[in-house]
Amino acid sequence: MRKLQVSGLRWLIHVAALLPLAVIIWDLTQGQLTVNPIEQIQLRTGKSALVLLVLSLACRPLSMVHGLKWVLQLRRPLGLYAFTYATLHLLNFIGLDYGFDLTLLREDIAEKSFAFVGLAAFLLLLPVALTSTRGWMRRLGKNWERLHWMVYLAALLAVTHFLLQAKADFREPLIYGMAVLLLLLVRIPGVRRVVRTLRCRTEEKST
Amino acid sequence: MDKISPSEITPEHLFFSRRQFLTSIGALVASSVLFSACKQQDVLSDTVTSDGCESAYASKSTDELGDDLTPCQSIINYNNFYEFTTEKEEVAYLARDFKTTPWTVKVGGLVNKPQTFDMDDLRRKFPQEERIYRLRCVEAWSMVIPWLGFPLAELLKEVEPTSKAKYVSFETLYDPEQMPGQNNRMFKWPYVEGLRLDEAMHDLTILATGIYGKSLSPQSGAPIRLVVPWKYGFKNIKSIVKIDLVEEVPVSLWMAAAPDEYGFYANVNPNVPHPRWPQSSERRIGEVSRRKTLLFNGYAEEVTHLYDGMDLRKFF
Numbered sequence: 001m002r003k004l005q006v007s008g009l010r011w012l013i014h015v016a017a018l019l020p021l022a023v024i025i026w027d028l029t030q031g032q033l034t035v036n037p038i039e040q041i042q043l044r045t046g047k048s049a050l051v052l053l054v055l056s057l058a059c060r061p062l063s064m065v066h067g068l069k070w071v072l073q074l075r076r077p078l079g080l081y082a083f084t085y086a087t088l089h090l091l092n093f094i095g096l097d098y099g100f101d102l103t104l105l106r107e108d109i110a111e112k113s114f115a116f117v118g119l120a121a122f123l124l125l126l127p128v129a130l131t132s133t134r135g136w137m138r139r140l141g142k143n144w145e146r147l148h149w150m151v152y153l154a155a156l157l158a159v160t161h162f163l164l165q166a167k168a169d170f171r172e173p174l175i176y177g178m179a180v181l182l183l184l185l186v187r188i189p190g191v192r193r194v195v196r197t198l199r200c201r202t203e204e205k206s207t
Numbered sequence: 208m209d210k211i212s213p214s215e216i217t218p219e220h221l222f223f224s225r226r227q228f229l230t231s232i233g234a235l236v237a238s239s240v241l242f243s244a245c246k247q248q249d250v251l252s253d254t255v256t257s258d259g260c261e262s263a264y265a266s267k268s269t270d271e272l273g274d275d276l277t278p279c280q281s282i283i284n285y286n287n288f289y290e291f292t293t294e295k296e297e298v299a300y301l302a303r304d305f306k307t308t309p310w311t312v313k314v315g316g317l318v319n320k321p322q323t324f325d326m327d328d329l330r331r332k333f334p335q336e337e338r339i340y341r342l343r344c345v346e347a348w349s350m351v352i353p354w355l356g357f358p359l360a361e362l363l364k365e366v367e368p369t370s371k372a373k374y375v376s377f378e379t380l381y382d383p384e385q386m387p388g389q390n391n392r393m394f395k396w397p398y399v400e401g402l403r404l405d406e407a408m409h410d411l412t413i414l415a416t417g418i419y420g421k422s423l424s425p426q427s428g429a430p431i432r433l434v435v436p437w438k439y440g441f442k443n444i445k446s447i448v449k450i451d452l453v454e455e456v457p458v459s460l461w462m463a464a465a466p467d468e469y470g471f472y473a474n475v476n477p478n479v480p481h482p483r484w485p486q487s488s489e490r491r492i493g494e495v496s497r498r499k500t501l502l503f504n505g506y507a508e509e510v511t512h513l514y515d516g517m518d519l520r521k522f523f
Contacts, residue, residue: 034284034285104487104488108488110480111482165483
């Protein structure tokens with residue numbers, strides 16, 4: 001029964017994660033992507049990547065809640081979809097926006113910290129995404145986990161990238177920033193122990 | 208003669224249903240082609256569509272550089288007007304009931320003849336003329352817009368600035384009930400903008416009351432707004448209620464919000480970088496690839512002399 005539940009949820013994740021892309025394509029064919037579609041694609045893929053990344057980071061803390069261990073299985077698909085949107089985001093910028101005109105691109109982003117921070121976030125996600133298979137998990141052993149801690153750094157960089165792009169109104173990027181910091185906080189050993197004790201106590205009470 | 212076995216012959220009902228299927232596919236393709244063709248039509252000739260673009264008119268189809276005018280529909284559905292919302296596509300909807308009559312513009316400060324004009328006064332006193340200008344937003348997109356309006360200089364001459372007047376400051380209506388975006392506390396409302404007096408008196412500087420031969424739509428800054436084509440879009444303050452001649456540099460809303468990003472001059476300049484948006488290139492709305500941004504948005508010949516001897520990186 002549990003297994004069925006998980007596989008059902010995995011399907012739901014696939015559908016939900018592909019939905020933003022489907023909507024972009026639909027809107028594009030209908031001419032509903034505003035009069036500046038390239039900018040709109042940039043905004044939407046970026047937002048989707050960030051949301052999925054934060055959700056993938058939320059899996060571990062959630063799995064510590066009694067009876068939710070299976071949530072861990074959603075971490076990989078969520079993370080990989082986040083990476084997919086990040087890739088589309090980067091490709092849209094270089095390919096559609098700049099038409100692979102690297103000279104123009106270099107000229108335009110020379111002094112733009114947001115571009116470098118965004119690129120750094122992507123480059124950190126790249127090895128994490130590539131080594132997300134069971135095979136690489138086995139091959140890297142203890143190092144696998146160390147490597148995958150980089151996701152937190154990538155998420156912080158992604159939020160910074162968002163913040164640097166915001167025009168005077170920083171509320172939205174700050175909300176994402178707080179979410180990432182909170183998710184990082186609950187993974188610090190000391191905090192984790194407190195959470196565990198709390199959990200034990202509530203379990204005792206409930207039994 | 209080879210005999211065809213009955214089993215090889217397609218049964219009649221299948222034969223017909225296949226035909227039907229093919230016909231319906233054909234119809235589908237045809238209708239979608241037609242559909243997209245119609246859409247194309249909407250964009251090209253704005254006369255067919257509603258919402259402020261019926262009988263849109265412009266005397267020419269290009270600007271003086273030979274670039275096409277931006278379609279009316281694009282102009283009125285992609286707006287930066289933070290008084291309503293920061294979402295460009297939603298301004299038109301949120302501004303649909305914005306009240307622009309009655310409307311007065313109070314002109315005062317360091318002038319000999321302070322006056323309050325209502326819109327009819329302004330239209331009667333100052334003949335409306337068409338000006339086709341490029342609009343370059345600091346966010347690196349641009350349009351070509353056929354404005355209707357009159358030179359700001361005409362209005363300023365009417366009120367007679369005193370010799371002490373050095374700058375002109377402009378103010379947008381403050382009315383959070385009509386303009387929900389003004390509840391956003393990230394900005395210091397009302398919207399304020401300013402020009403140096405010689406910039407304000409320049410012939411290219413106009414107060415616009417229309418686009419494409421029609422009165423301005425609320426989202427475009429109805430009923431009256433500033434247009435200074437060699438400066439970034441945000442200088443073109445919308446829905447003006449107050450104009451003052453002053454001695455000190457006015458502090459604009461954007462200067463107050465982010466002083467290191469937005470200066471008083473805000474001249475379009477590909478050589479002065481901005482921390483977020485590329486200023487050396489831009490996307491013309493409706494085009495896919497970027498084009499190079501021109502110094503002073505292509506009006507260098509007319510306005511360079513205003514800034515002789517100034518370090519434009521310092522006075523950005």
